[in-house]
Structures are given as structure tokens and as C-alpha cells.
Amino acid sequence: MICTTLVQAQSFHKKDLEPKQDSIKKRALLKSLGNGFLPSKHFNLDLRYLIKYNQYEGVRTGIGGVTNRAFSEKYRLNSYVVYGFRDHRFKYSIGGGFRIAEKTKTWLNLSYTDDLQETGSTKFLTDKRYFQFFEPRLLNISLFHKHITKAINLEHQITPKLLSETELAISNIDPTYNYNYLLDNIPINSFHLSTAKVGLQWRPFSTFKSSKKGTKETKDGYPKFTLQYTKSFKDVFGSNFGFSKFDFRTLCKIGDEKGEFSEITLVTGITKGNTPLTHLYHAYPNNITKETILQRFSVAGLNSFETMYFNEFFSDKFATFQLKHYLKPFNVSEHYKPQMVLITRFAIGEMDNPEKHQNITFGSLEKGYTESGFELNKLLFGFGLSFTYRYGSYHLPEFSDNVAFKFTFNVSL
Known part of the structure; x- marks a missing residue:
């Protein structure tokens, strides 16, 4: 009788555990998919490389991924290879790293990359993972530069609230468009850079909990601050450009996400010295140059200027x-x-010595650029609508040229 009771109790206990374990596994899978990974035993497939589209490559498709903790907790390998059907060219990256210190999450990484990057865009080193199921701006980007980059970087958690990353890199850069930079009165269309970058991310209002598995963020606090300094050394390993860049970003969220709240994003950057267009700033435009509003109808970005035309402005x-x-x-x-979002955006910038940038025409932002509008999100299957209007100093003569009417797309797992 006692034995029978014990067997029944164990059976019930097992049945109670199985649904909980299944639920935990499902949550872990959804979290992994939300970060852009499809997990397997030793290797996580990176969903970012499966398929994309832009104006230069057309359809871009490939495969990539990174080893997981089941493979090793001290070593990791990451790689991808993609192919563009319009430019008929393979791009790839091979990399790996090893852990120096577990407590401070200190990793030393090496990488070799042969790929494209959008001209005028800035990547923060400490932004380790960014994934969207659908990247709307990418569809209409036309200015890219090829780069072959060999890099070594060091990730280090100074404190749970303060992350750092340092990178040394050598890059050969070739714009895919007709462009020359006038360096010492000589037009140059291929750039060789030897750079050092130091990035910091400070999350003073987030809270963390320590465990045997490491430190885990338990509260996502705001504001957050990201700082990055880049130095290009002339005449080091064949580098022909010497310049400095300083980039800063802060994110602030006020209110309750379950009710009514506001998000504020401030981004600023400055570069000094001989800096080619590839490493300047474009303020993230997202409007294509077409005749009518309906011809410009596309998908709105998350933090882009919807009425600003691609390649319209560049700044140093x-x-x-x-x-x-x-x-x-x-x-x-x-x-x-459904949810309504009210939006206002402002940009200001300057360009010293614009005559050094040859075979390309662009404006400055010194008068201040403004646009406002609204989004009505999650109307159907994650899709919504947005309306934005351009006004102020850069208002255009034709009313319709100041209007951006687009889809929005919001999906979260």
C-alpha cells in the first residue's frame, strides 16, 4: 500500500513538472527567436542573414550563426556568408573569441569581414545585438561602401552597469558609387584606415542580480548612455586618413509601458580631420525620391526621419x-x-569643407530640420499606418513633397 502510494505520488509529481518544463522551454525558444537566433545543440542559426533586400544588392540571402554554451563556455566561433543577386558577389565574415575572465565577462575576439556598410551610418561597439524581423530602411538604401576589415576587440564589464569594448582594426574601403575625397589636393576613391575605438555603455538605473550563472538584468532602467571614441591613425599600416570621431547617444523612457509613456532619443556626433563621406553622418533618412506620395509609400523605420530623402544631407x-x-x-x-503614437523629430548639423567631397551633391542641416506626425500601430497582423509632415527651414515648395505616408510594422515575442 505504501509502495503504491509512493509510485502514484511520483507519477503525479512528474506530470506536474512536465507542463512547467515545456513552458520554460517555449519561453526560452521565443526569447531566442526574438533575439534573432534559432537554437540547435551546439550552434545557433542567426536569422539576420537568411534574406534581406536593398537597392544595391537586390535580394541578399545567406546563412550564419554562432556556437553556444553547449559547444563551449570558454570559446566561441561565429561566421556568416551571404550572396547579393544584383551585384553578383559573396560577402562573408569569420570570427571567434575566448573568455579571459568569467566574472567580468571579459572576452578577446578576432574577426575578418568582407562585406558592405551603409555610408554615413555609425555602429556602437557596445550594441552587441540588434535584430528586427523586418528592417524597413534597408529596402531603399542605395549608398554602400565595400570594406575588408581585420579586427581584434576586447569586451569587458567594468561593473554590471558599465560595459566597455575596445577595438583595433585595419580596413580597406571602396565606395560602390562614384565618389572622390580631395586629400592634399589629390582625389582619392579608395581609403585605407587603421583605427582604434573605445566604447562605453552606462545603465545607472538598471538593477541586476548575481547568481552562479552570472549577472542578470532584473529591471531595465532609464536613461541609458552610450559613448564612443574613434581615432584613425595616418601612416600606420598604410592608413591614408587621420581623423577623430566622438559619438554619444542617450535613451530615456518616461511613464508606464502598460499605459501611456514617452521615449526620448538624443544622438550626437562630431568628426575632426580628413574624414571621407563613408564615416560622416546622415541622420538616418527614410524617404525615397519619387514623384508622388503613393510612389513613396513604403514602411516606416523605428527611429528614422520619414520625410528626409536618402542622401539629401550629410554632416561632419x-x-x-x-x-x-x-x-x-x-x-x-x-x-x-491598436495604439497611437505621437512623434516629433529634430536634426541639426554642419559640414566643413564640403568641396573635398567630389562627384556627389548634398545639403547641410545647419538651419535645423523638423518633422512631426503620428503612427497608428498594430491594426492588423502587426501592421499599422504612419503620417509625417516636414516643416520649418527645410520645408519644400510642393506640399506633397513634405508628406510621408507609410506602413508601420511592430511584432514582439
């Missing part, structure tokens, strides 16, 4: 301010809750 010093105010979702039904 700039600042952008974005305010997005999320109204409380409309409680239509339990599963249907």
Missing part, C-alpha cells in the same frame, strides 16, 4: 532629437488593441 557634426509619445492602447477587445 550633427545632433538629432526624437520624441515618441505612446498613448494608452485602444481596448477594442482582449486581443485587438
